[in-house]
Amino acid sequence: MAKSLYEQALEVFRNAARVMNLDPNIARYLERPQRTIIVEFPVLMDDGRVEIFTGYRCQHNTARGPAKGGIRYHPNVTLEEVQTLAFWMTWKCALLNLPFGGGKGGVRVDPTKLSKGELERLSRRFFFEIANFIGPEKDIPAPDVNTNAQVMAWYLDTYSMHVGYMAPGVVTGKPVELGGSVGRNEATGRGVAVIASEACKYLGKDISKATVAVQGFGNVGSFSAKILQEDYKAKIVAVSDISAAYYNPDGIDVNDLIAYRDQNNGLIKGYPKAQPIKHEELLELDVDILIPAALENAITKENAPNIRAKLIVEGANGPVTPEADKILLEKGVTIIPDILANAGGVTVSYFEWVQDLQFFFWDLDDVRNKLSKMMRAAFAEVAKVKEKYNTDFRTAAYILAIDRVAQAVKLRGIYP
Ligand SMILES: NC(=O)C1=CN([C@@H]2O[C@H](COP(=O)(O)OP(=O)(O)OC[C@H]3O[C@@H](n4cnc5c(N)ncnc54)[C@H](OP(=O)(O)O)[C@@H]3O)[C@@H](O)[C@H]2O)C=CC1
Ligand SMILES: O=C(O)CCC(=O)C(=O)O
Numbered sequence: 001m002a003k004s005l006y007e008q009a010l011e012v013f014r015n016a017a018r019v020m021n022l023d024p025n026i027a028r029y030l031e032r033p034q035r036t037i038i039v040e041f042p043v044l045m046d047d048g049r050v051e052i053f054t055g056y057r058c059q060h061n062t063a064r065g066p067a068k069g070g071i072r073y074h075p076n077v078t079l080e081e082v083q084t085l086a087f088w089m090t091w092k093c094a095l096l097n098l099p100f101g102g103g104k105g106g107v108r109v110d111p112t113k114l115s116k117g118e119l120e121r122l123s124r125r126f127f128f129e130i131a132n133f134i135g136p137e138k139d140i141p142a143p144d145v146n147t148n149a150q151v152m153a154w155y156l157d158t159y160s161m162h163v164g165y166m167a168p169g170v171v172t173g174k175p176v177e178l179g180g181s182v183g184r185n186e187a188t189g190r191g192v193a194v195i196a197s198e199a200c201k202y203l204g205k206d207i208s209k210a211t212v213a214v215q216g217f218g219n220v221g222s223f224s225a226k227i228l229q230e231d232y233k234a235k236i237v238a239v240s241d242i243s244a245a246y247y248n249p250d251g252i253d254v255n256d257l258i259a260y261r262d263q264n265n266g267l268i269k270g271y272p273k274a275q276p277i278k279h280e281e282l283l284e285l286d287v288d289i290l291i292p293a294a295l296e297n298a299i300t301k302e303n304a305p306n307i308r309a310k311l312i313v314e315g316a317n318g319p320v321t322p323e324a325d326k327i328l329l330e331k332g333v334t335i336i337p338d339i340l341a342n343a344g345g346v347t348v349s350y351f352e353w354v355q356d357l358q359f360f361f362w363d364l365d366d367v368r369n370k371l372s373k374m375m376r377a378a379f380a381e382v383a384k385v386k387e388k389y390n391t392d393f394r395t396a397a398y399i400l401a402i403d404r405v406a407q408a409v410k411l412r413g414i415y416p
Contacts, residue, residue: 003322005084005296011322013087016398019389026406029415030090033083034101035059039129043122046115055126057105059139060086063408066137067103068093068346070144070173071151077106081296085144088317089346091401092339096378098350103139105130111146123154131162136169136357142349143173143219145295149185153178169356172349181352183367184345188315189223190368191344191375196224196289196313197232198379199336203311211287213238213309215279216294217261217268220315220342224291225254234289238282239274241294243267245282246274284308292319299324307333314338329392337394339401340382347374 003011010031017027036058042050056079059067069089072082082104090102107126111119133139143152152174159170168179176182183190200207212234214225218241228234235251244267246252252274261268283290283299286308292298293315299307304324312328312335314320320328320335328335348371355361362370386396409415 004080005318006080006087008322009084009087009318012325012394012398013091013402016395016402019391019395020399020403022402022406026409026415029409030061030402030405033058033060033086034062035133036079036083037130037133038079039126041125041129043118043125045118053107053109053122053126055105055107055129056082057130057133057139057141058083058086058103059133060102060104061090061405062101062139063405063412063414064094064101065099066101066135067139068098068100068142068349069102069104070142070345071105071107071147071155072144073107073109073111073146073151075108075110077108082106084296085317088339090405091398092343092346094401094404095339095382095397096343096347096350096374097404098346100140100346100350103141104144105141106144119151120154123151124158127155127158128162131159134159134170135163136167136353140169140349140353141171142346145218148219149173149175149180152180169353172352173345174352179352179356181348181355181362181367182364183371184348184352185219186223186227187348187367187371188220188342188345189225190227190371191347192220192224192291192293192313192315192341193227193232194344194372194375195336195341195379196228196234196291196311198376199311199313199334200289202379202383203334205288205311208233210234210289211237212289212291213282213285213287214291214293214315215240215282215298215319216292216316217241217257218293220345221291221293222254222258222261224293224315225252226258229254237287238277238285239268240279240282241268243269244271245277245279246271247277247282247285248274289313291315294319297321299328301327304328305331307331310334312336314341317342325394335392335394337397340378340393340397343378344371344375347371
């Protein structure tokens with residue numbers, strides 16, 4: 001039987017725990033989510049019907065600080081998916097040495113079927129239902145798949161009405177006008193680009209001569225492509241979203257494609273300046289760098305043998321299954337894991353939270369420079385652990401992160 005997402009995540013954790021010789025009692029505790037809330041809530045639809053939706057918020061571990069992680073709206077959201085995403089956030093926050101634990105939330109809904117009014121009512125009711133578990137010192141949500149700054153603004157207002165004052169530190173990724181940070185919107189993609197460049201340097205490759213394919217053209221995929229093209233002069237040869245996949249061996253002008261998408265209901269379908277290809281073909285193109293930036297399980301044991309990219313930088317969370325990981329490593333592919341590659345988003349979320357708590361705001365250069373410095377430092381630390389244990393980047397990143405959380409658990413005396 002196929003392994004569940006949580007079991008797949010545990011496989012990676014257990015491998016790192018074995019290599020680093022982690023105390024099995026601490027491991028047993030860290031494997032489990034600390035707290036999860038499930039809410040069922042009604043929403044008035046435009047046609048007068050009332051629909052009941054299911055939502056989740058999981059705080060996997062808060063030993064190092066308040067839970068941190070996005071909220072996703074998607075028809076496939078499940079309790080298990082949210083718990084797995086929260087588990088990954090614990091390691092991502094620890095890896096970047098942020099004073100946060102791991103959290104994640106989700107609502108099982110297809111937001112493309114909702115009007116703006118329905119989306120607002122759903123967002124407000126969901127956030128009210130979880131409000132007692134949330135707060136700047138407890139748990140700080142942010143955007144994820146199909147949520148954005150507007151949704152964060154509704155969350156902020158709902159929570160502020162609940163506590164009786166404007167509380168900007170309760171969510172990050174909100175509009176700049178409401179205490180959001182400049183540079184948060186692009187942050188995950190910028191982090192992916194910085195890490196891709198560090199990985200190229202590590203491998204002795206020139207990123208300005210690299211060809212890149214990007215799966216997913218939402219927040220993470222589009223900013224990764226744009227920044228790799230603009231700042232690093234890499235050639236973006238293929239891009240996909242749910243509606244279509246395109247290839248142009250001479251390079252795709254990413255800003256032109258973003259402008260096309262924004263005029264075309266958010267979809268790239270019909271883009272005239274590249275040739276349409278099948279979705280699965282994009283992952284198997286002969287490119288230097290592949291950036292899966294859509295959803296989990298994009299690369300599995302079925303398509304891993306056909307992957308031709310030499311470097312995979314995980315923009316999405318969990319895009320490569322452990323079975324695929326083994327196949328790719330054996331083929332000599334370098335994989336930079338999600339908890340390092342896409343940590344730029346939560347890092348600038350941390351900057352946003354700090355700015356909100358201090359009521360003192362930074363400029364874009366400051367945010368970008370601090371982000372770049374922290375991402376490069378994290379890459380260097382992971383590379384060092386990789387050499388020390390003679391292992392791969394994913395195992396090294398987990399060793400570093402698990403060690404930090406385990407130390408917090410022991411020092412606080414959480415595990416008696
Ligand atoms: N936003 C953030 O700051 C962070 C996000 N992440 C992770 O990155 C990933 C993407 O998130 P984000 O960019 O925010 O989400 P978005 O909703 O902004 O974008 C997701 C993109 O993936 C596309 N997509 C979905 N399924 C497929 C598919 N099968 N093939 C090709 N494209 C597909 C979507 O297409 P369409 O729009 O047409 O449906 C959309 O372009 C997720 O794994 C998320 O957890 C990680 C760190 C931070
Ligand atoms: O910005 C944040 O707080 C969370 C980002 C997130 O959900 C992720 O990194 O997967």
